Amino acid sequence: MQYLVQPGGALRGRLRVPGDKSISHRAVILGALAEGVTEVSGLLEGADVLATIAAFRAMGVQIDGPDDGKLRIQGVGLHGLRAPAKPLDCGNSGTAMRLLAGVLAGQDFPSTLVGDESLHRRPMGRVIDPLQAMGARIASKEGKAPLQIEGTRLHGIDYTLPMASAQVKSAILLAGLYAAGQTCVREPALTRDHSERMLRGFGYEVSQEPLRACLQGGGRLAGQCIDVPADISSATFFLLGATIAPGSDLLLENVGINPTRTGVIEILTRMGARIDLTQLREVGGEAVADIRVRSSQLHGIDIPPRLVPLAIDEFPAIFIAAACAEGQTRVREAEELRVKESDRIAVMAAGLRNLGVLVEETADGARIDGGQIRGGTVDSHGDHRIAMSFAMAALRAEEAIQILDCENVATSFPTFPVLARQAGLDLAQVVS
Numbered sequence: 001m002q003y004l005v006q007p008g009g010a011l012r013g014r015l016r017v018p019g020d021k022s023i024s025h026r027a028v029i030l031g032a033l034a035e036g037v038t039e040v041s042g043l044l045e046g047a048d049v050l051a052t053i054a055a056f057r058a059m060g061v062q063i064d065g066p067d068d069g070k071l072r073i074q075g076v077g078l079h080g081l082r083a084p085a086k087p088l089d090c091g092n093s094g095t096a097m098r099l100l101a102g103v104l105a106g107q108d109f110p111s112t113l114v115g116d117e118s119l120h121r122r123p124m125g126r127v128i129d130p131l132q133a134m135g136a137r138i139a140s141k142e143g144k145a146p147l148q149i150e151g152t153r154l155h156g157i158d159y160t161l162p163m164a165s166a167q168v169k170s171a172i173l174l175a176g177l178y179a180a181g182q183t184c185v186r187e188p189a190l191t192r193d194h195s196e197r198m199l200r201g202f203g204y205e206v207s208q209e210p211l212r213a214c215l216q217g218g219g220r221l222a223g224q225c226i227d228v229p230a231d232i233s234s235a236t237f238f239l240l241g242a243t244i245a246p247g248s249d250l251l252l253e254n255v256g257i258n259p260t261r262t263g264v265i266e267i268l269t270r271m272g273a274r275i276d277l278t279q280l281r282e283v284g285g286e287a288v289a290d291i292r293v294r295s296s297q298l299h300g301i302d303i304p305p306r307l308v309p310l311a312i313d314e315f316p317a318i319f320i321a322a323a324c325a326e327g328q329t330r331v332r333e334a335e336e337l338r339v340k341e342s343d344r345i346a347v348m349a350a351g352l353r354n355l356g357v358l359v360e361e362t363a364d365g366a367r368i369d370g371g372q373i374r375g376g377t378v379d380s381h382g383d384h385r386i387a388m389s390f391a392m393a394a395l396r397a398e399e400a401i402q403i404l405d406c407e408n409v410a411t412s413f414p415t416f417p418v419l420a421r422q423a424g425l426d427l428a429q430v431v432s
């Protein structure tokens with residue numbers, strides 16, 4: 001499926017983007033492993049989260065829904081999962097595969113994790129290594145999926161992550177629930193802390209200091225009610241669109257603004273964006289706000305590397321912002337972008353060049369010179385965030401932008417075309 005987006009227009013009105021993907025995955029996982037019922041509202045009904053739900057159903061957990069963002073999970077307790085009859089299919093989702101690997105390492109049954117072509121290219125050694133150090137038995141082909149997990153008794157470790165990754169941190173903490181003794185994870189830079197917060201919400205003690213989280217194995221999780229805020233990573237496409245399209249004024253409601261996720265707001269604001277947070281509140285241990293964004297002229301900046309992990313999924317959109325800015329924007333220490341659903345540095349650079357933007361790719365980032373966006377065809381390489389970012393680029397393009405391979409938008413934001421049209425983007429879906 002392709003998108004054909006006509007040039008120009010502005011984004012106006014108010015809208016609520018779907019639930020946070022990271023929090024939705026964790027609500028399903030902890031709800032399944034808890035004792036008692038967990039009720040979730042605001043859940044993201046995207047393919048990634050549906051894969052996590054299907055995996056727990058295949059292990060005997062009764063899950064009703066999702067229905068209009070509501071999910072009811074009958075938790076089976078930490079030791080209540082049953083052996084799945086077939087490999088568990090994580091689809092396109094790195095989060096599902098890595099977090100499930102942590103859970104499955106400590107079960108008393110074997111399991112296999114598989115996914116789509118993109119997921120089978122992504123590095124899994126980063127979870128296999130620390131889990132093996134905890135006693136796990138995991139077979140893979142050169143650190144890539146499929147992962148065959150034996151299920152064994154685990155012991156705690158004190159592990160320093162070689163890269164800033166919330167998925168690896170979370171996999172180790174989840175395995176730590178099953179491990180004898182204490183499990184600690186240290187991270188080289190701050191990453192999203194939804195696992196730590198939600199574990200505490202389920203009554204599990206987690207000691208958290210800056211860049212370090214520890215827990216003791218052998219406790220229990222108690223079922224909860226979880227209200228998932230809107231996903232700042234999905235809101236980002238609208239922050240981008242409203243900023244670059246003259247005459248825009250948009251209110252994004254109920255967006256999660258956990259400080260480990262707001263790097264995009266800081267980066268766009270440094271570039272000159274007009275973004276205001278209102279109605280700040282806390283919902284279920286997570287900070288939430290309404291976000292107003294109005295159009296403004298951006299200027300290029302050197303993005304501080306400490307902001308990279310705090311905006312890691314927002315770089316496709318930030319590349320488009322840079323293309324619309326005056327002067328040069330520099331992205332560095334962002335090599336993690338090369339191991340996402342696609343190589344996001346290479347795919348964004350190629351797409352921008354097709355639209356006439358000057359981009360110099362570096363090993364760990366890019367230098368992007370702002371200027372005119374011509375219009376033309378770009379290939380998203382099946383990467384949802386790249387497809388949505390180029391859709392918004394049309395607001396500033398001279399001619400239409402055709403975007404190839406857009407099916408995977410459904411992994412994180414199935415209602416994107418509808419909400420984008422409502423806000424003012426002239427987007428058509430073309431079945432190829």
Ligand SMILES: O=C(O)C1=C[C@@H](OP(=O)(O)O)[C@@H](O)[C@H](O)C1
Pocket residue numbers: 021022023094095164165166167168170192312313336
């Ligand atoms: O923990 C999570 O939910 C996520 C962590 C990040 O991945 P890494 O841990 O690989 O940086 C992010 O890119 C992904 O979309 C979701």
Ligand SMILES: C=C(OP(=O)(O)O)C(=O)O
Pocket residue numbers: 048092093094095096313340341385412
């Ligand atoms: C990287 C992403 O997700 P995942 O790693 O879960 O596939 C993303 O959603 O941008």
